[in-house]
Amino acid sequence: MKFNKKSFVFKKQLGAALITSLVFMSILTVLGISAMRNNTLDVKIHNAMLDRLNAFQCSEAALRQGERFIKDATEQLDATAGGVPDQGARQVWSENNNILNNLVNENREWWTINGWGDFVLSNPDVNIGCATEAEYIVQSLGGAGDNGSGDLSFKAEAESQMNVYRISSRSEGVSSNSAVILQSTFTRQFQ
Numbered sequence: 001m002k003f004n005k006k007s008f009v010f011k012k013q014l015g016a017a018l019i020t021s022l023v024f025m026s027i028l029t030v031l032g033i034s035a036m037r038n039n040t041l042d043v044k045i046h047n048a049m050l051d052r053l054n055a056f057q058c059s060e061a062a063l064r065q066g067e068r069f070i071k072d073a074t075e076q077l078d079a080t081a082g083g084v085p086d087q088g089a090r091q092v093w094s095e096n097n098n099i100l101n102n103l104v105n106e107n108r109e110w111w112t113i114n115g116w117g118d119f120v121l122s123n124p125d126v127n128i129g130c131a132t133e134a135e136y137i138v139q140s141l142g143g144a145g146d147n148g149s150g151d152l153s154f155k156a157e158a159e160s161q162m163n164v165y166r167i168s169s170r171s172e173g174v175s176s177n178s179a180v181i182l183q184s185t186f187t188r189q190f191q
Helices: 016-071 109-119
Strands: 078-080 091-093 135-144 162-172 179-189
Touching: 016 135, 016 162, 016 179
Parallel strands: 078 091, 091 135
Antiparallel strands: 135 162, 162 179
16 A cells, blocks of 8 residues: 555644734733732722721711710810810810811821820720721810890800810721811700
8 A cells, every 4th residue: 555645744834823822822911910900909999998988987986985075074064265175174175276276187287286186085995996096176166045036156155055066086097098087066955
């Protein structure tokens, strides 16, 4: 039996399969890198949002602690107009205190300017995993009442009326990259 040489002749490959596979692998590599980049960005966004949420929760807990400070008072809180209040004597900041009026929000200096950063209230029990203890200050805004006249404006020395307090709190997140400052208004009637 004779073999025909022409039936077993191999054609030379021109490299089309190699080029096709390289192009295909390049496309897969680009898609993989893009997916990794998106995943890394998602993780960064998630961590930033988690940090911000944690800071918000700590600051909100400090607001509640400030409200509790007012609720637990057995008599009207004393508003100091001049300097820094003595928290042990149940004093609070007054509305027209120059130190408070010169503050700049959204800045750490807001809590340390003029050396009064040591006089904010903080409670380690309200720390729920943030970098620093949540801090709050209580500021008296005076009294509000109508005295039968229908006028609900603030009055500086309103006795036996609703006393209005502004509570400001500040807290940082887990990594101290985010900070949240919250304010609420709280009323309480002292007899």
